[in-house]
Amino acid sequence: MTPRVAVLFGFGINCDHETKAVFELVGATADRLHVNRLISGDERLEDYDILAVPGGFSFGDHLGSGRLLGNRMRFAMRDALQSFVDAGKPIIGICNGFQVLVKTGLLPGPEAGHSPDFIQRGSLTLNDSGRYEDRWVTLEFDPESPCIWTKGMTRMECPVRHGEGKYVMPSADDIDRLDANHQLTVRYVDPSTPPGAGRTDEALPYPLSPNGSMRNIAGICDATGLVFGLMPHPEAIYARWLHPLHTRHDSEASSGALDGWEGEGLQLFRNAVEYVKQRS
Amino acid sequence: MPVTRVEVTPRQGEGMRDVRGDVVRRQLKADHNISVAKVRSICGYLISGETPSEAIAERVDDLFADPIIELGAANTTMLTTPSFGDGPETVITVGFKPGVTDNPGKAATDGFLTLFPADGDAKIATYTTYVFYDLPADCDANWLAGTLHNGLIERALVADRAACADQSWPELTFPTPPEQVFIEPQSIDLECDDATLEEISTTGLLALNLNEMHAIQAHYRDETVRQQRTEMGISPNAPTDVELECLAQTWSEHCKHKIFASRIHHVDHETGEDTVVDSLFKTHIMKPTHDMQKDVDWLLSVFHDNSGVIAWDDKWSVCMKAETHNSPSALDPYGGAMTGIVGVNRDILGTGLGARPIANTDVFCFGPPDWEGQLPDNLFHPSRVLRGVHAGVRVGGNESGIPTVNGAIVFDDRYIGKPLVYCGTVGIMPRQLPDGRPSHVKTPVAGDIVYMVGGRVGYDGIHGATFSSLELTEESPSSAVQIGDPITQKKMLDMVLEARDAGLITCITDNGAGGLSSSIGEMAEYTNGCEIDLAKVPLKQAGLSPWEILVSESQERMTIAVKPEDQAIFEALADLHEVEATAVATFTSTGMFHVRYADATVAYLPIEFLHEGVPQLQLESEWRSPELPSxxxxxxxxxxxxxxxxxxxxxxxSKETWVRQYDHEVIAQTAIKPFVGVERDGPGDAGVIAPIHGDPHGLVISCGIAPRYSDIDAGAMAAASIDEAVRNAVCVGLDVDKMAGLDNFCWPDPIESTKTPDGRFKLAQLVRANRELERVCRAYRLPCVSGKDSMKNDYGTGPDKISIPPTLLFSLFGDHPDVRKTxxxxxxxxxxxxxxxxxxxxxxxxxxxxxxxxxxxxxxxxxxxxxxxxxxxxxxxxxxxxxxxxxxxxxxxxxxxxxxxxxxxxxxxxxxxxxxxxxxxxxxxxxxxxxxxxxxxxxxxxxxxxxxxxxxxxxxxxxxxxxxxxxxxxxxxxxxxxxxxxxxxxxxxxxxxxxxxxxxxxxxxx
CATH class of the missing domain: 3.90.650.10 (PurM-like C-terminal domain)
Known part of the structure; x- marks a missing residue:
């Protein structure tokens, strides 16, 4: 089977084209779907296997990034989203999409074994620098995370492009609970550390941590590992020619798509597509 | 309607910060070396609607405040709560003036309707309060307020030390715009002496010279015209205010490029040359490109559309346009620059049957950021202009999802008088639409219905085109300043591109300078006529007079023509995207630009007179090399x-602080970014993008600018700009056999007058620049496919006059076969x-x-x-x-x-x-x-x-x-x-x- 991906757009989402493209590069079919087509019932979320909420500036980030789109989804698509999660279908939110998932309460979501309750438990707030920035960061994934999106991935470089990417929760206990479940799936790390040994709870200095996120958190998953969100943009390194240092390296063939020019980010999307294929 | 106040402030505590306040604190340090211990911020919302305050209070955490990171309260001034109890020393509240675009307010209103769908007329206005602790004793509260707001568009209330001690906190009220008085169209008698004609032009901000006023006067003396007008029931022998305003917009320097089209008597005292140039544009820009068009097959559309289009490969064509937004950016750097970038995005959307913007370029010219000299009245310090312009372009570009891939920032003292804000956009479109039509050709016919799509028309933006054709003075009107709304535009863009692919669009153009008057007026040339009903145009506020509706330059609007049979599906698509689309006109073939307000005809002008009736300027040019100490x-x-x-x-x-705040890689296509090297902080020479996902076929975007060479010779300046653009592109591996350019001239007024005694010299500089442009472009086989000029970049008069150095920005876009080899x-x-x-x-x-x-x-x-x-x-x-x-x-x-x-x-x-x-x-x-x-x-x-x-x-x-x-x-x-x-x-x-x-x-x- 060929998994079908719903890529949301409208109201200022703006990474919909490339998000659709990366899913198609790893063997899915993807549709750009205006949020209102789902709300109106023209299209049904249940007809899709994966939901992607791409990056962008929904409603201009006014009243807090992701808030207004999150509200529309929380109030108008509640049942459809709940059934989607209960059916065990993967969801990803990237950048603004992550903000949306956090503010709808889908991330980090309730404790294991519970259906989504749409209660907001964490937030993403203004970067400590006070500035929106586009800069490349180094990420490391928790190998024990239940997240189905990041299986087998250790370290990745990709850009962050946000002004509100500092992940916070009301108390250290809240984060400890997520950490214990390995839901702190991806963190900013110092690139000079050996791969696999970069993750730390100590706050990294700017710009290694571009936003001052608690415990250098770049992305989290829910208790099932199916719903995943992150501030950095893995789709922005779908091909190696998008890496800032690609002129330094010979164009020797590597494995993967794009005649050996597959970028590190594509694996994340392939993981979800393969997951869906194996389940069916 | 009753107004409910909601205030929100960031929580304090472990890991939580008030970043908005911090930013103000750091800027005071960076710009003024003022140290403040702490600045806190409050976001305020004034909700005017029928929903009871108690009901709103219950939902504060659902909409206004994020309960994890913020405290929110309704009907309470946050400053009276314990959180702020420890004695602030100064409090400043800043909100928009009535009628100014309030984007957060608009978003809040949208969110409010999600919660309270019944309160359909509710409106929300926003403000921000800054609370200062441990402010230096000599820091004046009113001065501080001046650094935090722009009086042209914003209002500020201040509680100084004494007021703070009294706990007398400032409270802004809901900004209600003054009632607009609808004025019935009137006729304006032009049977008067020359002095009165000139006065009509001056007092009406029409920017028409005496010759042009005479041409208009002559039109209304024509017996055939009078007879036609009598039949239409419109003042037979005098223009209506609607017509005069429409002519002023259409004939403005901004829209008609009269200096570039002028007949120039050019004398060169060094070579003895004494000659006449009949249109710099036709001679030195258009002709060379048309000559080159005969030799290549990839120049699809040059000069006549909103941007120039080249074939990129068999499937796709690309186009590019650059604009300037100098005067608005001088008055309100943030709003002026933002409308600049979102405006040029619309030029791309309005190219052919609609192209998708995929890359922006931004080039700014400012006064030195560390300027310590005198500042003329009403001019901002260059560092404030830099911050404001940068923020406007950042927000406009980032929120639109268009990467900024190339640009430059240039400094010179003379740009204090007028900053230059060049905004460029590259677009892409399939060469053929699904219905088989070539995308770069507009196909309207008489009978097509003309829609205004996107934002509404308001009092903002009246007289922008004519205003930009005048020099900046203390009396410059505030209505010439607008703030863009990128999200409204993004929704429109999504909708328009869907409509294009569905084959619904027969003609499209942007509403920019001159508003509907220009957009429909220009499109009506295709079918030779149109009939507009201004009463159908949706308004931001009631009471606008017909001429105001016609010429208002309110932002985020496109004008789109649709076949009558496609109207229903087009309107359904607009509904889906929550975009307003209103049928306001019909194309005709009557030869007339016919404007009604409901049943009354308020303008009736021959299309030909409207577009071709402006008399050619006759100008004098004289060259002597300037004498400068070596x-x-x-x-x-x-x-x-x-x-x-x-x-x-x-x-x-390095401009890294500034450029890094632009998203330069959304769309996942940017193969060479503005920063390169191991620490990703080395300078990039040109932007390279691979816009088709999965395909390494690339497009190079670069620019060149060298304004200071004009001090010696503006011709050399032009040649240097072009060469720099080409060199930058060559550095990344451009295919030099497929490149196209854009010429954007920014000049001081080159027309000799009492205000401009050195006009002949400045015009000679323009002649020399154009000649070099032609010579170098012909040699490089580099066709100019689009361009623009801005010709009144001066401040003040007399000995204090500041004129910018003549500046040509040359932008280049060209082919790169494979971005893996760069x-x-x-x-x-x-x-x-x-x-x-x-x-x-x-x-x-x-x-x-x-x-x-x-x-x-x-x-x-x-x-x-x-x-x-x-x-x-x-x-x-x-x-x-x-x-x-x-x-x-x-x-x-x-x-x-x-x-x-x-x-x-x-x-x-x-x-x-x-x-x-x-x-x-x-x-x-x-x-x-x-x-x-x-x-x-x-x-x-x-x-x-x-x-x-x-x-x-x-x-x-x-x-x-x-x-x-x-x-x-x-x-x-x-x-x-x-x-x-x-x-x-x-x-x-x-x-x-x-x-x-x-x-x-x-x-x-x-």
Missing amino acids: FVPPSEADHSELLQGMLQRPNIA ATSDFKFAGDKIYLVGESKQELGASELAFMMTENGQAGGVGGHVPLLPHPEQNLATYRALSQTIRAGLVRTAHDCSEGGVAVALAEMCIGGRTGATVDIDGTGSGDVWGRLWGESLGRIIVAVSPENEETFLSAMKGHPTTVLGTVSASSSLTITDGDDQLVELDVETMAGLWKGTLDLTGGVI
């Missing part, structure tokens, strides 16, 4: 010290061989070094030999050879050599690679040591080649000036010698620190 370098100098100084010059220093400016590997392509001559006139040494008192002037381009066809051959070596993978490092010459270029290449280099400039050209180290001769690119590729590289460059400079070293220092003479020895980290320090202006992160 730049004579001292006999002895410490070149290391000079290099340290040069790296800190604002014109050379080069960047950073030195890569120790042992790589460094070469200079091109020759260094003795050309130091108007160089950055000359300016620095003159300002420092080390030299007596900047005059002398300005860089020239005597044999451009040879340059092209060299560029072709070099770019082929890059695309063959032989060269991975290339950097343009411009401001600051070889020395600065090498320093930047070392910084990008965080590596040293050993260089000998002996034998690199005919210049002396100053000319070879610091001169800005054109046609030069520095490259580095790995030893194994050196021989192949040299044989490919045979016959082209290619001189070995040295070697990339394993050390951390840049060493430059001239034979046995040691010139420069500097550590790379030292250079990086100096280069990155000047324009940091962040006040730190913590």
